[in-house]
Amino acid sequence: MMQPDRLALKAPAKINLYLRVTGRRADGYHTLETLMQKIDLYDELELKLCEQKGIRLRCVGGMLPEDKNNLVYRAAALFLQTVASRRAIPVPGVELTLKKIIPVAAGLGGGSSDAAATLQGLDALLDCGCSAGELADLGLQLGADVPFFLAETSAALATGIGEILTPVTPLYGYCVLLINPGFPVSTQWVYQNFALTRNKNTSNLKNSRKEVDCASLSGDAPQWAAMHNDLEAVTVSRYPEIKRLKDALVANGAAFALMSGSGPTVFGLFADRQRAEICHAICKRRFEYTYLVAPLPEKR
Numbered sequence: 344m345m346q347p348d349r350l351a352l353k354a355p356a357k358i359n360l361y362l363r364v365t366g367r368r369a370d371g372y373h374t375l376e377t378l379m380q381k382i383d384l385y386d387e388l389e390l391k392l393c394e395q396k397g398i399r400l401r402c403v404g405g406m407l408p409e410d411k412n413n414l415v416y417r418a419a420a421l422f423l424q425t426v427a428s429r430r431a432i433p434v435p436g437v438e439l440t441l442k443k444i445i446p447v448a449a450g451l452g453g454g455s456s457d458a459a460a461t462l463q464g465l466d467a468l469l470d471c472g473c474s475a476g477e478l479a480d481l482g483l484q485l486g487a488d489v490p491f492f493l494a495e496t497s498a499a500l501a502t503g504i505g506e507i508l509t510p511v512t513p514l515y516g517y518c519v520l521l522i523n524p525g526f527p528v529s530t531q532w533v534y535q536n537f538a539l540t541r542n543k544n545t546s547n548l549k550n551s552r553k554e555v556d557c558a559s560l561s562g563d564a565p566q567w568a569a570m571h572n573d574l575e576a577v578t579v580s581r582y583p584e585i586k587r588l589k590d591a592l593v594a595n596g597a598a599f600a601l602m603s604g605s606g607p608t609v610f611g612l613f614a615d616r617q618r619a620e621i622c623h624a625i626c627k628r629r630f631e632y633t634y635l636v637a638p639l640p641e642k643r
Contacts, residue, residue, distance in 0.1 A: 348392045350464045353385040354456035355639060356445045357491065358519065358603040358610050360560060362572045364537060365502075372487070372504045373534055379452075379491055380498045380514050380557060381639040384521065386457050387442040388415070390464040396436045398423070405443035414454045415441055418461035418485055425481060426471050437465065446632045448527030450604030452492065458485045459492035479506070497639040498557050514557040514638040517612040518619045520597065522588050523632035524607050528578055533605040536577050557638075560612075567599045578606035585609055595622040608632075 362377040400409045400416045407413055411420065419437055427434045439461065445453030462481055466473045473481075475493070482489030487505035496510035560570070579585045585602055588609040592600040596618035597611030613619035623635040 347468065349390065350468055351387065351389045352460045352464050354388055354445075354453070354460040354492070355381045356384040356386075356451040356453055356456065356636075357381050357488070358451070358521075358601075359572060360514065360557065360601070361570050362574060362604070364573045368504070373537070374503060375501065375505055377501050377505065378498070378511070378557065379488075379501055381492075382519055382521075382636045383639055384445055384451070384634050384636045386445050386453055386460075388457060388460045388464065389440040390461070390468060391438040391440075392435045392468055393438055394435060398437055398439065400439045400441065403440065403442045405447050407441070407443065407447065413441075414458045414485060415439055415461050418458040418481075419465060421481055421484060422462055422465045426465075426469060426473075434469070437468075446523045446608065448529065449523050449608045449632075450528065450530075450602065450606045451521070451523075451608055452488045452604065455486045455488035456492040458482065459489050462489075463493065495642055497641055512557050513641050514560060514612075515640070517598070517614055517638070518616055519636050519638060520592065520611045520613060520619050520623055520626070521603075521632075521634045521636060522592070522609050522611075522626050522630050524582070524584055524588065524609075524630060525632060526582070526607060528582070528605055528607045530605040533574050533577050536580075537574060570599055570601055572602050572604075574605050575602045578602060582607055591626070592622065595625065597622070 357379050360378040360380055364373050365376055366374040398416055398419045400413060402409055411417055423434050445451050459482055462478050478493050479490040482493050483506050490506045491499055491501055494508055498511050498513040499508040500511055501508055585607055589600040592611030597613055600609060600611040602609050619635055627633045
């Protein structure tokens, strides 16, 4: 069978059902414990091999760079550089078209997911046969969330800087209403302003883990008390609208609401689909980037 020269992939977003900062390494990276769940909000990526050398990237939707300042471009460059030495024939050029649907700098992992799709797509197109571990190692060079999007699992507990993954049962029984208030938040700024010892208690210190997974949030008695995001206080201090959005989601029927990642996107979990649809219609009038989505199920 002839090897295809183009491939179209979907890159999903994620939400953090809880996130705790447990420490800071000597290199400046923070260590985490976070429960991540993929959702059915996608960017779309098309990859095409071509004879002309180099990388050409076109972005549709969103004001994104189309050069090495884009994570997709860097992922392609890293992959092509890495595999060049293992292929008997010269590595061709690649054309990439990225259609952005996931809001940028929103705490939903869109850039990391796009990078993961780029690595997987090029591995398939070039028939390199990279192992999952090899791709994860490449992904970690691009960002701490990239290994999660490379993983087959739909939900995982991530530790370390986010690269140590333990698959868990995906969230079920809820639809997810996302509201992005329309402004970006720098992840770097949030972490720089996070003080590990900002409180007298030691809730953020290592070994503070509360036993929780998606199944414990999906059962008859959900452990909502375990849902927490250490970064939320930092982002809310500058953008108080995030707190108001959370309160509005709960007032309109969400079982719980939380900020995802470093923000500013807020999500609400709804057990009642009809109430979620009503809330979605109300919020969409004010916030363009409002989405009613579902958790991705476990792959069979």
